[in-house]
Amino acid sequence: MSEKQLSVIIPTYNVEKYIVECVDSLLAxxxxxxxxxxxxxxxxxxxxxxxxxxxxxxxQIQIVTVPNGGAGLARDKGIELAQGEFLFFCDPDDRVALGLVQELQQVAQRHPDVELFCFSSTTFDHEQPQRCASKVKHDLAGLQPAQQVLSSLLRNGTYTSAAWNYILKRTVVDNHQLRFEQRVHEDHCFSLGAFLKSRQAWVSEKSYYQQRVRVGSLTNGSKNSDYFLQRYHAFMQAYHDLMTTLEKNTWRDRLQKEYLLHSFRLMIYLSLYNRTPVPHYVINAIRFLGREIKATGFKEWLLLNQPELFIRLQNYKVVKEMKKISLIPKSVPVV
Structure with missing residues (x-):
């Protein structure tokens, strides 16, 4: 076992306004x-x-510079250099609350079989830091099968593929050759693999990660058609990984349904909040892949069987919400 228990990997690109706050929150x-x-x-x-x-x-800090290749390749370089038993991928404009490392150390000592350490997270407004909102919210706590944790997040709608969503044991990364590789949407397959390939997880009752929301960031900025197409391809690859990783049984059927429903809704809402039409290939995927799952309740049936109507109804809700918080002029029509 390495004497280093934890390696934190931070990919950084043009974040001079935020990087010191991020690193200081970890250095503490x-x-x-x-x-x-x-x-x-x-x-x-x-x-x-x-x-x-x-x-x-x-x-305890190592700084290395690489040619610009995107956050995924930067994280892969960090994996190559890391010597810790656990890996944590932190984004350079976010913050980490005190207690994360201490709890990880306690859990690793008491439960050496734990491969995935999970925690809840919040967002905070860059302009008004006191404005916070829940992001990832765990309904489970303590020792749990990793796939059960994934299922719970998919059901409550707070699953995110963001790599800061967990701390992962290095052996899982190495044994299953998990890498980021892609320049955009690089974390979809990696994060899903982290949950699918890990066995034992620990779910903290605390919220440790604080994601900054700022105008112009990839997370919060306006997105073009390439973004949505690449996001769709990442979804399809991750879905393929899920279906080929798990043996065909009732548990896989359950995760398949939960992952598809979560992904369909997310791709729809990404378009609606971006004020752009939902791409035709997303609607086609809903129609085609949705045939493989059985709807429970009217909303699921509507999404899977009448996606255009489902989208129109959700769009009215999105427009109403955005007008309420003054994100768009009241005269803006629905799409």
């Missing part, structure tokens, strides 16, 4: 021999200068 609870690996993804602003100024002399 991480000391040697644990490590923080910051992969500077070819930043063109003052990110690297700030990192060197604040952290070059910190023994």
């Amino acid at each position: 609870q991480i000391s040697t021999p644990n490590e923080i690996i910051i992969v500077n993804d070819g930043s063109t602003d003052g990110t690297l200068a700030l990192l060197n100024q604040h952290y070059a002399s910190q023994p």
Whole structure:
């Protein structure tokens, strides 16, 4: 076993306004021999200068610069360098609350078979940090089968493929050759693989991760057609991985249904909140893949059998909500 229990990997690109706050939130609870690996993804602003100024002399921090290739390749470089028993992928503009590392250490000592450490998360507004909202919310707690945790998140609608959603044992990454590789939507297959390939999970009762919401970020900015197409391809690849990883039985049927319903709704809402029509290939996927699952309740039936009508009804709700919070002018028509 490595003497390093935890390696935190932070891909950074042009985040000079946020990176110090992010790293400081980790540095407050991480000391040697644990490590923080910051992969500077070819930043063109003052990110690297700030990192060197604040952290070059910190023994638990390693700073490495790579040519710009996207967060996925930067995380893969971090995996290559990491020596910890567990890996945590933190985004460079977010924050981590105190207690995460301490609880991980306690859990790893008491339950050495745990491969996946999960926790809830919140978002906070960059302009008004006091404005917070729930993001990932776990309904389970304590020791749980990892796939049961996935199922619970899919059912309550808070599952996210974001790589900061968990801490993962290094052996799972190595044994199953999990990598990010892609430039965008790089975490869909990796994160789903983390839940499918892990056996024992620990679900904390606490919320540790704080995701910054800011105008212009990939998460919160306006998205073009390429974004949606690549998001769809990532969904299809992850769905293929789910179906080929699990043996055909009632449990796989359950996860298949939960993953499809969650993904269909998410792709629809991404388009609606972006004020763009739901792509035709998403509607076709709902019609085709939806034939394989049995609807429970009218809303599921409507989504699977009348997706265009379902989308129109949801769009009225989205427009009403966006007008209420003044995100769009009241004169904007529905799409």
